[in-house]
Amino acid sequence: AARFGDEALAMADELGLQELRANILSSSGSQRAMNGDRSGFDDMEESIRIFEGLKSADAQRPYNNLADGYYNLGDLSKAAAATERMKEAWKRYASVDWLRWADSQEFRLWYMAGRWDEALALAARWIADAQAGPGHYLEPVWRFYRARIRLARGDRAGALEDGSRSLASARSAADPQMVIPATAYQSRLLWALGDDGAEELARALVDVCRRAPLGISHDWFPEIALVLSGLDRTSELEAVAESVPTPTPWRNAGLALGRDDLLGAAAIFRRMGARPLEAEALVLAVKAGFDADLGAAIEFFQEV
Numbered sequence: 001a002a003r004f005g006d007e008a009l010a011m012a013d014e015l016g017l018q019e020l021r022a023n024i025l026s027s028s029g030s031q032r033a034m035n036g037d038r039s040g041f042d043d044m045e046e047s048i049r050i051f052e053g054l055k056s057a058d059a060q061r062p063y064n065n066l067a068d069g070y071y072n073l074g075d076l077s078k079a080a081a082a083t084e085r086m087k088e089a090w091k092r093y094a095s096v097d098w099l100r101w102a103d104s105q106e107f108r109l110w111y112m113a114g115r116w117d118e119a120l121a122l123a124a125r126w127i128a129d130a131q132a133g134p135g136h137y138l139e140p141v142w143r144f145y146r147a148r149i150r151l152a153r154g155d156r157a158g159a160l161e162d163g164s165r166s167l168a169s170a171r172s173a174a175d176p177q178m179v180i181p182a183t184a185y186q187s188r189l190l191w192a193l194g195d196d197g198a199e200e201l202a203r204a205l206v207d208v209c210r211r212a213p214l215g216i217s218h219d220w221f222p223e224i225a226l227v228l229s230g231l232d233r234t235s236e237l238e239a240v241a242e243s244v245p246t247p248t249p250w251r252n253a254g255l256a257l258g259r260d261d262l263l264g265a266a267a268i269f270r271r272m273g274a275r276p277l278e279a280e281a282l283v284l285a286v287k288a289g290f291d292a293d294l295g296a297a298i299e300f301f302q303e304v
Contacts (some may be wrong), residue, residue, distance in 0.1 A: 008302045019058070020049035033069035036246035043067060057093040060086075060101065064187040067105040072218040074249030076273045080109050081261065100126060104138050108219070111145045114275045120149060134184040140170040140178055144185040152187060152276070152301065163189045167201075180205060184220035184227075191227045196290040202227045206236045209243040217251045219245035222265070222277060225254035226284075236257055263290055275300055 011141035029043030044062045051059035063086040066253040069290035070079035074144040090098045103122055110119040123142040151159035165188045170182035187201035205224055221244065228237040237258040244251060249272050264283035269278035281299040285292035 006091055018050050019054060019056065021064070022047045022054075022056075022058070025050070028063055028176070029062070030065035030069060031215070033229075033248070034072065035075070036046040036216070036248075037074075039099045041066065044069065054091075057095050057098065059097065060093070060098045063089055064105065067102075071105070071108070072216050072248065072250075073246075074218075074272050076109060076112060079105070084111060100129075100136070100138060104141050105253045107142065108145055111130060112219075112272075112274045112276065114150050114300060114304050116263070120146060133168060135172075137173055137175075137178070142171070144182055147185065147189055148276070149304075151192060152304070155192060159189060160193070171229045176214060176280060178268065180208055180214065181218075181220035183208065184224040185212075186226045188223035191230060198227055202231060202236075206233075206240055214247060216242050216246040217241075218248070219250055219274070219277070221250050221254035222257055225258040226263070229258040229260070253277070257284075260288065262288055264294060266292065276304070 005197045010251060025047035027083035029047060032040030032043070034040075043290055048066070051062065063082070066084035067079050067086055070076075070082055076089055082119040083102060086102045086105065087099075090102055103126060104264060107122050110116070110122070121148045126140060127138075127142050127146075130139040130142075143162040147159045147162035147166065150156075161198045167182045167186045170178040172178070183201050183205045187198045187205060189198075190196075191198035192200065206228075207251050217240075220302060221240070224240065225237055228234065228240070234279040238254070240262065241251060241255060249268050253268040253272075253274075256262070262281050266281035269275075269281055279297040282292045282294060282297040286294045287295075
Protein backbone atom coordinates (compact mmCIF):
# COMPACT_ATOMS: atom_id res chain seq x y z
CA ALA A 1 0.00 0.00 0.00
CA ALA A 2 2.86 2.37 0.86
CA ARG A 3 4.60 1.60 -2.45
CA PHE A 4 1.36 2.20 -4.35
CA GLY A 5 0.97 5.55 -2.60
CA ASP A 6 4.50 6.58 -3.49
CA GLU A 7 3.95 5.57 -7.12
CA ALA A 8 0.69 7.51 -7.26
CA LEU A 9 2.39 10.60 -5.81
CA ALA A 10 5.18 10.31 -8.38
CA MET A 11 2.60 10.10 -11.16
CA ALA A 12 0.70 13.11 -9.79
CA ASP A 13 3.92 15.12 -9.67
CA GLU A 14 4.96 14.06 -13.17
CA LEU A 15 1.60 15.11 -14.60
CA GLY A 16 1.32 18.24 -12.46
CA LEU A 17 -1.91 17.03 -10.85
CA GLN A 18 -1.76 18.92 -7.57
CA GLU A 19 -5.34 18.12 -6.59
CA LEU A 20 -4.62 14.41 -6.99
CA ARG A 21 -1.46 14.77 -4.93
CA ALA A 22 -3.43 16.49 -2.16
CA ASN A 23 -6.05 13.75 -2.11
CA ILE A 24 -3.41 11.02 -1.92
CA LEU A 25 -1.59 12.79 0.92
CA SER A 26 -4.82 13.27 2.84
CA SER A 27 -5.75 9.58 2.63
CA SER A 28 -2.28 8.07 3.08
CA GLY A 29 -1.40 10.51 5.87
CA SER A 30 -4.58 9.67 7.75
CA GLN A 31 -3.92 5.94 7.38
CA ARG A 32 -0.37 6.27 8.66
CA ALA A 33 -1.47 8.33 11.63
CA MET A 34 -4.11 5.71 12.41
CA ASN A 35 -1.32 3.14 12.54
CA GLY A 36 0.69 5.29 14.94
CA ASP A 37 3.07 6.81 12.36
CA ARG A 38 3.08 10.51 13.22
CA SER A 39 4.75 11.44 9.93
CA GLY A 40 1.23 11.08 8.55
CA PHE A 41 0.41 14.44 10.11
CA ASP A 42 3.03 16.10 7.92
CA ASP A 43 1.32 14.65 4.84
CA MET A 44 -2.06 15.90 5.99
CA GLU A 45 -0.60 19.37 6.55
CA GLU A 46 0.85 19.35 3.03
CA SER A 47 -2.53 18.26 1.68
CA ILE A 48 -4.14 21.22 3.43
CA ARG A 49 -1.57 23.62 1.98
CA ILE A 50 -2.18 22.35 -1.57
CA PHE A 51 -5.97 22.50 -1.30
CA GLU A 52 -5.84 25.95 0.28
CA GLY A 53 -3.54 27.12 -2.50
CA LEU A 54 -6.08 25.83 -5.01
CA LYS A 55 -8.87 27.49 -3.00
CA SER A 56 -10.59 24.11 -2.98
CA ALA A 57 -13.30 23.15 -0.48
CA ASP A 58 -11.85 19.63 -0.63
CA ALA A 59 -9.51 20.89 2.12
CA GLN A 60 -12.32 19.75 4.42
CA ARG A 61 -11.03 16.18 4.34
CA PRO A 62 -7.43 16.73 5.48
CA TYR A 63 -8.57 19.28 8.07
CA ASN A 64 -10.97 16.70 9.48
CA ASN A 65 -8.44 13.88 9.23
CA LEU A 66 -5.92 16.00 11.11
CA ALA A 67 -8.28 16.71 14.01
CA ASP A 68 -9.46 13.10 14.02
CA GLY A 69 -5.92 11.75 14.02
CA TYR A 70 -4.84 13.78 17.03
CA TYR A 71 -8.00 12.87 18.95
CA ASN A 72 -7.63 9.17 18.22
CA LEU A 73 -4.01 9.25 19.39
CA GLY A 74 -5.17 10.85 22.63
CA ASP A 75 -3.64 14.29 22.05
CA LEU A 76 -6.73 16.32 22.87
CA SER A 77 -4.97 19.70 22.95
CA LYS A 78 -3.69 19.27 19.39
CA ALA A 79 -7.08 17.93 18.33
CA ALA A 80 -8.66 21.11 19.70
CA ALA A 81 -6.16 23.30 17.84
CA ALA A 82 -6.77 21.41 14.59
CA THR A 83 -10.53 21.70 15.06
CA GLU A 84 -10.24 25.45 15.60
CA ARG A 85 -8.29 25.72 12.33
CA MET A 86 -10.96 23.66 10.57
CA LYS A 87 -13.72 25.95 11.81
CA GLU A 88 -11.80 29.05 10.74
CA ALA A 89 -11.30 27.55 7.28
CA TRP A 90 -15.02 26.77 7.07
CA LYS A 91 -15.75 30.50 7.07
CA ARG A 92 -13.92 30.80 3.77
CA TYR A 93 -15.86 27.99 2.07
CA ALA A 94 -19.21 28.05 3.89
CA SER A 95 -20.10 24.42 3.29
CA VAL A 96 -22.83 23.04 5.56
CA ASP A 97 -21.26 19.59 5.55
CA TRP A 98 -17.87 21.09 6.45
CA LEU A 99 -19.47 22.77 9.48
CA ARG A 100 -21.20 19.52 10.42
CA TRP A 101 -17.91 17.60 10.48
CA ALA A 102 -16.09 20.40 12.30
CA ASP A 103 -18.85 20.53 14.92
CA SER A 104 -18.60 16.76 15.36
CA GLN A 105 -14.92 17.18 16.27
CA GLU A 106 -15.70 20.02 18.66
CA PHE A 107 -18.62 18.14 20.17
CA ARG A 108 -16.61 15.25 21.59
CA LEU A 109 -13.87 17.61 22.76
CA TRP A 110 -16.50 19.58 24.67
CA TYR A 111 -17.75 16.34 26.19
CA MET A 112 -14.26 15.46 27.38
CA ALA A 113 -13.68 18.99 28.68
CA GLY A 114 -16.93 18.99 30.69
CA ARG A 115 -18.68 21.60 28.52
CA TRP A 116 -21.82 19.53 28.48
CA ASP A 117 -24.52 22.19 28.04
CA GLU A 118 -22.79 23.47 24.91
CA ALA A 119 -22.32 19.90 23.67
CA LEU A 120 -26.02 19.12 24.13
CA ALA A 121 -27.06 22.21 22.18
CA LEU A 122 -24.77 21.20 19.32
CA ALA A 123 -26.08 17.63 19.34
CA ALA A 124 -29.70 18.76 19.30
CA ARG A 125 -29.08 20.91 16.22
CA TRP A 126 -27.44 18.20 14.13
CA ILE A 127 -29.67 15.33 15.25
CA ALA A 128 -32.68 17.42 14.24
CA ASP A 129 -30.99 18.16 10.91
CA ALA A 130 -30.39 14.44 10.30
CA GLN A 131 -33.94 13.53 11.26
CA ALA A 132 -35.38 16.17 8.93
CA GLY A 133 -33.66 14.45 6.01
CA PRO A 134 -32.55 10.93 5.19
CA GLY A 135 -30.20 10.81 8.20
CA HIS A 136 -26.45 11.31 8.22
CA TYR A 137 -23.35 9.19 8.72
CA LEU A 138 -22.43 11.21 11.81
CA GLU A 139 -25.74 10.76 13.62
CA PRO A 140 -24.44 7.85 15.76
CA VAL A 141 -21.66 10.12 17.04
CA TRP A 142 -24.06 12.80 18.19
CA ARG A 143 -26.30 10.23 19.83
CA PHE A 144 -23.80 8.12 21.73
CA TYR A 145 -22.11 11.11 23.34
CA ARG A 146 -25.49 12.60 24.19
CA ALA A 147 -26.45 9.24 25.69
CA ARG A 148 -23.41 9.48 27.97
CA ILE A 149 -24.46 12.91 29.19
CA ARG A 150 -28.09 11.90 29.65
CA LEU A 151 -27.09 8.85 31.69
CA ALA A 152 -24.78 10.91 33.90
CA ARG A 153 -27.62 13.37 34.50
CA GLY A 154 -30.09 10.65 35.43
CA ASP A 155 -32.11 10.58 32.19
CA ARG A 156 -32.08 6.83 31.72
CA ALA A 157 -34.90 6.72 29.19
CA GLY A 158 -33.26 9.39 27.04
CA ALA A 159 -29.90 7.65 27.27
CA LEU A 160 -31.38 4.32 26.21
CA GLU A 161 -33.20 5.91 23.28
CA ASP A 162 -30.07 7.64 22.04
CA GLY A 163 -27.94 4.55 22.57
CA SER A 164 -30.24 2.20 20.69
CA ARG A 165 -30.78 4.64 17.82
CA SER A 166 -27.05 5.30 17.62
CA LEU A 167 -26.31 1.59 17.27
CA ALA A 168 -29.09 1.07 14.73
CA SER A 169 -27.84 3.98 12.62
CA ALA A 170 -24.24 2.77 12.83
CA ARG A 171 -25.23 -0.73 11.76
CA SER A 172 -27.12 0.63 8.76
CA ALA A 173 -23.93 2.45 7.70
CA ALA A 174 -22.11 -0.92 7.92
CA ASP A 175 -18.77 0.79 8.61
CA PRO A 176 -16.63 -0.81 11.36
CA GLN A 177 -15.29 2.66 12.22
CA MET A 178 -18.83 3.54 13.32
CA VAL A 179 -20.21 0.13 14.34
CA ILE A 180 -17.40 -0.65 16.80
CA PRO A 181 -17.67 2.58 18.85
CA ALA A 182 -21.48 2.51 18.86
CA THR A 183 -21.48 -1.12 20.02
CA ALA A 184 -18.96 -0.35 22.77
CA TYR A 185 -20.91 2.65 24.06
CA GLN A 186 -24.23 0.84 24.03
CA SER A 187 -22.71 -2.15 25.82
CA ARG A 188 -21.31 0.13 28.51
CA LEU A 189 -24.64 1.95 28.80
CA LEU A 190 -26.54 -1.30 29.30
CA TRP A 191 -23.88 -2.50 31.73
CA ALA A 192 -24.28 0.66 33.81
CA LEU A 193 -28.04 0.07 33.91
CA GLY A 194 -27.69 -3.60 34.84
CA ASP A 195 -29.16 -4.83 31.56
CA ASP A 196 -28.19 -8.35 30.45
CA GLY A 197 -27.95 -7.12 26.86
CA ALA A 198 -24.53 -5.65 27.68
CA GLU A 199 -22.88 -9.07 27.48
CA GLU A 200 -24.36 -9.90 24.08
CA LEU A 201 -23.12 -6.61 22.66
CA ALA A 202 -19.68 -7.09 24.21
CA ARG A 203 -19.37 -10.49 22.54
CA ALA A 204 -20.52 -8.97 19.25
CA LEU A 205 -17.85 -6.28 19.50
CA VAL A 206 -15.13 -8.85 20.11
CA ASP A 207 -16.29 -10.73 17.01
CA VAL A 208 -16.34 -7.57 14.89
CA CYS A 209 -12.83 -6.62 16.01
CA ARG A 210 -11.52 -10.07 15.14
CA ARG A 211 -13.09 -9.94 11.65
CA ALA A 212 -12.32 -6.30 10.82
CA PRO A 213 -9.47 -5.04 13.03
CA LEU A 214 -8.82 -1.32 13.09
CA GLY A 215 -5.38 0.22 13.28
CA ILE A 216 -6.22 2.20 16.37
CA SER A 217 -8.59 2.35 19.31
CA HIS A 218 -9.85 5.63 20.70
CA ASP A 219 -12.33 6.52 23.42
CA TRP A 220 -14.53 3.46 22.86
CA PHE A 221 -11.81 1.13 24.16
CA PRO A 222 -12.04 2.11 27.87
CA GLU A 223 -15.81 1.64 27.66
CA ILE A 224 -15.67 -1.94 26.44
CA ALA A 225 -12.74 -2.65 28.76
CA LEU A 226 -14.94 -1.97 31.78
CA VAL A 227 -17.68 -4.25 30.48
CA LEU A 228 -15.40 -7.16 29.57
CA SER A 229 -13.57 -6.82 32.87
CA GLY A 230 -16.85 -6.81 34.75
CA LEU A 231 -17.90 -9.95 32.88
CA ASP A 232 -14.60 -11.67 33.80
CA ARG A 233 -13.67 -11.75 30.10
CA THR A 234 -10.22 -10.24 30.45
CA SER A 235 -8.77 -12.61 27.86
CA GLU A 236 -11.24 -11.25 25.32
CA LEU A 237 -10.24 -7.71 26.23
CA GLU A 238 -6.66 -8.66 25.45
CA ALA A 239 -7.86 -10.05 22.10
CA VAL A 240 -9.59 -6.76 21.28
CA ALA A 241 -6.40 -4.93 22.25
CA GLU A 242 -4.44 -7.09 19.82
CA SER A 243 -6.82 -6.08 17.03
CA VAL A 244 -5.97 -2.41 17.67
CA PRO A 245 -2.22 -2.68 18.32
CA THR A 246 -1.28 1.01 18.03
CA PRO A 247 -0.42 2.23 21.54
CA THR A 248 -2.47 5.26 22.55
CA PRO A 249 -3.49 6.71 25.93
CA TRP A 250 -7.02 5.44 25.24
CA ARG A 251 -5.72 1.91 24.80
CA ASN A 252 -3.37 2.14 27.79
CA ALA A 253 -6.12 3.47 30.03
CA GLY A 254 -8.54 0.78 28.86
CA LEU A 255 -6.05 -1.97 29.58
CA ALA A 256 -5.39 -0.42 33.01
CA LEU A 257 -9.13 -0.48 33.74
CA GLY A 258 -9.40 -4.09 32.59
CA ARG A 259 -6.48 -5.08 34.80
CA ASP A 260 -7.99 -3.29 37.84
CA ASP A 261 -5.35 -0.56 37.79
CA LEU A 262 -8.03 2.06 38.33
CA LEU A 263 -5.72 4.73 39.72
CA GLY A 264 -3.38 4.23 36.78
CA ALA A 265 -6.28 4.69 34.37
CA ALA A 266 -7.43 7.84 36.19
CA ALA A 267 -3.91 9.28 35.91
CA ILE A 268 -3.83 8.65 32.16
CA PHE A 269 -7.21 10.31 31.68
CA ARG A 270 -6.08 13.27 33.79
CA ARG A 271 -2.97 13.81 31.66
CA MET A 272 -5.11 13.65 28.52
CA GLY A 273 -7.73 16.07 29.78
CA ALA A 274 -10.50 13.44 29.50
CA ARG A 275 -12.29 14.77 32.57
CA PRO A 276 -15.45 12.60 32.69
CA LEU A 277 -13.44 9.42 32.21
CA GLU A 278 -11.02 10.44 34.95
CA ALA A 279 -13.94 11.13 37.31
CA GLU A 280 -15.54 7.78 36.53
CA ALA A 281 -12.25 5.97 37.12
CA LEU A 282 -11.84 7.71 40.47
CA VAL A 283 -15.33 6.65 41.56
CA LEU A 284 -14.62 3.06 40.53
CA ALA A 285 -11.31 3.16 42.41
CA VAL A 286 -13.03 4.28 45.62
CA LYS A 287 -15.65 1.55 45.23
CA ALA A 288 -12.82 -0.98 44.85
CA GLY A 289 -11.23 0.20 48.09
CA PHE A 290 -8.38 2.30 46.68
CA ASP A 291 -7.32 5.61 48.20
CA ALA A 292 -8.60 7.81 45.37
CA ASP A 293 -9.60 11.47 45.25
CA LEU A 294 -13.37 11.06 45.41
CA GLY A 295 -13.75 14.77 46.11
CA ALA A 296 -12.33 15.64 42.69
CA ALA A 297 -14.82 13.29 41.01
CA ILE A 298 -17.75 14.72 42.97
CA GLU A 299 -16.64 18.26 42.07
CA PHE A 300 -16.59 17.37 38.38
CA PHE A 301 -20.02 15.79 38.36
CA GLN A 302 -21.47 18.71 40.31
CA GLU A 303 -19.98 21.05 37.69
CA VAL A 304 -21.58 19.21 34.76
